[in-house]
């Protein structure tokens with residue numbers, strides 16, 4: 001009897017070594033970390049932090065940076081304006097609902113950009129039409145036409161998104177998309193707003209629109225997937241197979257609810273499975289891990305250890321069988337080279353004999369380009385750390401730089417700290433802070449525990465009362481001399497504010513984190529202690 005012919009399973013190509021992806025039609029990477037990503041609960045960032053992330057995204061090679069939603073707050077408007085004024089290597093987009101006020105505000109914010117885009121959206125699904133907008137189908141089409149036209153008065157590059165496109169009737173979706181193209185939209189983004197669609201359905205939706213909408217061939221179609229069912233990356237890739245040539249995503253997959261499609265996973269899927277996805281992106285893949293770290297520390301959203309590509313375990317092998325395979329040939333258990341995505345395998349990189357040049361070079365290898373002032377302060381902190389710790393790892397260096405960054409706007413600085421913990425006495429903390437005028441203020445307080453006492457005394461000195469809603473401590477590096485990172489979240493006047501601190505001493509890290517949050521509150525409320533009344 002003849003054996004039926006068998007097709008062999010797909011054989012992944014050996015890991016490629018270049019820093020960017022192979023050839024093929026270009027997939028534009030539209031990063032919305034600063035807009036949809038910032039909508040993650042607890043992830044709000046200040047202007048400096050947003051600019052820092054925008055710079056990193058430009059270096060990473062993203063094509064479009066969605067910098068914010070200008071109508072929502074002065075802070076968002078300022079961030080989009082500042083990013084538009086500085087970043088020239090990527091298009092800068094500002095989001096707007098389908099209203100005149102929104103579009104004009106977004107237009108004002110992106111007008112400084114070398115390449116500016118207004119991203120207009122309007123919900124189209126039956127459920128959104130009836131319950132959220134309470135508008136008829138033709139009214140939505142009219143709003144789309146009017147506002148896309150208005151956006152074109154500000155910029156030539158206008159994106160339109162029919163929100164909840166994935167739950168919209170195909171024929172009506174085609175009508176709205178047609179109206180947007182007629183009005184001058186150059187990109188049509190079809191969001192899976194609630195993370196409901198499956199890959200096969202999403203692909204069919206793009207194929208349908210591209211085949212049925214007049215003028216579809218003259219615009220770029222885009223995916224925008226949320227991860228409620230864990231399908232965001234699979235759906236985005238299916239959308240690309242259906243004809244989309246722009247993918248909207250975020251670093252570390254942060255975003256509303258379960259998040260957005262993760263940038264690093266999409267880029268590495270295209271690169272690693274080029275046999276299935278014969279496309280190119282402009283992403284410098286070696287910068288994926290440093291960018292992920294930066295976003296994680298500035299947004300306060302930690303990356304889970306087993307997260308694909310950028311999680312700490314993504315290239316760690318624990319089982320003996322796997323380790324044995326790895327020693328014989330890395331391709332047995334690794335489908336990508338860790339160095340291709342920015343993992344530094346080198347151990348014990350720097351120590352107390354290292355000079356400034358080596359320090360600066362290593363930071364640059366990690367994607368951290370600092371101005372002279374921050375570099376000098378970071379170097380000083382590095383030398384201090386070398387006295388406490390024999391081996392300095394890349395993670396230590398990143399923590400030092402992030403700490404400097406946190407410190408930039410400190411109105412109160414920690415001078416010294418003495419904490420007494422006891423199983424049968426009352427925990428007490430004595431703290432000395434230096435205010436922005438250079439005055440030293442010392443006070444002491446008791447508490448339920450040493451941390452409670454420390455936070456109480458800081459509240460008393462700074463005269464800001466806030467409620468602690470979240471407090472986390474973790475080790476940034478390994479070993480007994482590891483640096484610890486503390487993150488606190490305080491509630492103040494219905495506003496949640498975050499602070500982060502790093503030190504080899506976990507109590508000091510906690511005090512710094514608490515103080516960073518207090519400083520943020522002070523910046524937000526713009527009051528001074530000299531006014532006397534506690535805020």
Ligand code: KIV
Nearest residue numbers: 121161163164191193
């Ligand atoms: O998820 C969504 O629908 C959005 C739109 C504003 C594009 O974020």
Ligand code: ZN
Nearest residue numbers: 036191193224
């Ligand atoms: Zn979204």
